[in-house]
Amino acid sequence: MLHIADLAGSDLKDSGIVINSSEFDFDWFLRFFDAAGNIRAEDMRQLWARVLAGEIEHPGSFSLRTVEVLRNMSQAEALAFKNASSLVLEETDGSQFLFCDSDLSDYTINQRHGLGMEDILLLEEAGLISALRASNEIEVGESADGFFNGGGLALIFESDGENASFQYKSYPLSQIARQLLPIVQEEADDGYLTDLGKVLRDDLSQIEVGVYRVLNREGNDIELDLDNNLLDS
Structure with missing residues (x-):
């Protein structure tokens, strides 16, 4: 979980955005980190980190339903979506x-x-x-x-x-x-x-x-x- 946060922090640092925490939905972040705690594969961690960085940069970009889908997504499904994109x-x-x-x-x-x-x-x-x-x-x-x-x-x-x-x-x-x-x-x-x-x-x-x-x-x-x-x- 901390590794995902570190990856997201690196993305945000590179983008140089100014974070306004007053816009955050903290229930979303609680659900996110609860789901992200069991992610072990590095490529999946990077995907979760991009979601976290995107939500911090633009609050409301990712729904809780998306977090739940990510929780259940396999590496094969994630790779298929990346290729199909x-x-x-x-x-x-x-x-x-x-x-x-x-x-x-x-x-x-x-x-x-x-x-x-x-x-x-x-x-x-x-x-x-x-x-x-x-x-x-x-x-x-x-x-x-x-x-x-x-x-x-x-x-x-x-x-x-x-x-x-x-x-x-x-x-x-x-x-x-x-x-x-x-x-x-x-x-x-x-x-x-x-x-x-x-x-x-x-x-x-x-x-x-x-x-x-x-x-x-x-x-x-x-x-x-x-x-x-x-x-x-």
Whole structure:
């Protein structure tokens, strides 16, 4: 427990933040340290330390339910989530998910990028993704729509002026996973988004598909480098 506190203290020292203890929920810290006292694996201790540092820096970032999920999370589940985090996509409304590739003509994309069905089952068991695949629809007409990853790329869908749509399935991230994602996600897999874009471009005959770099994004206002479609390179 003290080791976790020391690790968190090092993170906070490096960030140079000023701590305001009046904002703390001390019941949260009591529950946290009660749960953290039995953690022995070093990589899991580092995960707990990041949660502690994050809660101190931004009180209310992690719920007590998240602490309970962490208490029961195995090393295999934590590793599966860390690996899957590089493949997490986000819609323009902010919802985050893992794309389900089972309906694609090339349905091995997720597996080629390290996300197999065994990983999906681990993430479901840990309460990090929905146990049921969600059915989603993208509609494009006068305006484009698409997905984003954490690395500054956007997968954009457009039509030739007529309204068009396509359905896809996804594994939505739970609220707990959304809270933990910023501390486990190290780097988005840009190659995954471009590979996914290439297959969708082949599968969707009435929709134009492109992958572009995001130059600036503020809410729903997005500036893209539309002169460079990465699917053509």
